[in-house]
Amino acid sequence: MNRVELSQQIIDTCLEMTRLGLNQGTAGNVSVRFDNGMLITPTGIPYEKLTPDHIVYVAEDGSFEEGKLPSSEWLFHLTCYKQRDDINAVVHNHAINCAAVSILNKSIPAIHYMVAASGTTEIPCVPYATFGSTKLAEYVEEGITKSKAILLQHHGLIAGEVNLEKALWLAHEVEVLxxxxxxxxxxxxxxxxxxxxxxxxxxxxxxxxxxxxEK
Known part of the structure; x- marks a missing residue:
């Protein structure tokens, strides 16, 4: 896909995430690996107002396009791509049940075989750090190497997969779990x-x- 097509797919994923009840307002963010970096949702713009021109390219060194501001969580998205070659899309949200479990500071154990959708035997919860911070990205780095889906303490969920469709599917599955x-x-x-x-x-x-x- 070209940039415009991928950007529209990011927007469609955001809107579907809201439709599924996985997110609220401008919370959460979505990205996809692209051209030695990533495309990611901008900061502070409601999903229903997004156009492909709003989507921000962030290079692997963390630099981004002049005149655009990426999501405040861009650093942990980039971390996911650097840590796992099998992840090409990342979905982050504040889904109610995932957030509730994260507040309890609990990982989701093997209560159901679908926990294995994460690629491992539990969905870990990484420690709290301020959103957008380097410390949070460090915690995400540790968690994402173990599992394609992780909870962020007192925050929400990250799910990464080979494409946006599967990443959103995984995020929804973890919310059910x-x-x-x-x-x-x-x-x-x-x-x-x-x-x-x-x-x-x-x-x-x-x-x-x-x-x-299917891919």
Missing amino acids: ADLYLKILAVTPDAPTLDDESMQVVLEKFKSYGLRV
């Missing part, structure tokens, strides 16, 4: 989980069958 986890925690603090052997089987099957969303 977070909702399920909160319901379990309301009954018992010791959530029953699948053992590692069972999860390894699922992880292997996902390599063969994919995540039900």
Whole structure:
């Protein structure tokens, strides 16, 4: 895809994220790997007012286009791309259930086999740091190397995948898992989980069958 097409796909992903109830207002941000850097949503513009011209190119050294301001979270997006070659798109939001679990400072354990959609056996929660800060990017770096989906303490969710469609799918799946986890925690603090052997089987099957969303 060319830049305009990718920029429109970013906007469409933002609008769909809101439609799915995964985000509120101007919170959250979306990016895609592009030309030795990335394209990312700008800061402070409501999604419904975005046009492809608003989308900002950020180079791998962190420099960006004159006259445009990228999302305040651009640094952790760039970190995701630098850490994982298998991630070409990143979705960040403040989905209610994910945010609630992050406030509890809990990782989502293997309560359901779909936790393996993250590429591992749990969805980790990384420590709190101020949004847009270098410290937060450092925490994201540690978390994203372990899992394609991570919770940010007292903040929200990051999901990365091979393309925008799959990244949004993963973000939605993690929000469902977070909702399920909160319901379990309301009954018992010791959530029953699948053992590692069972999860390894699922992880292997996902390599063969994919995540039900075509590229």
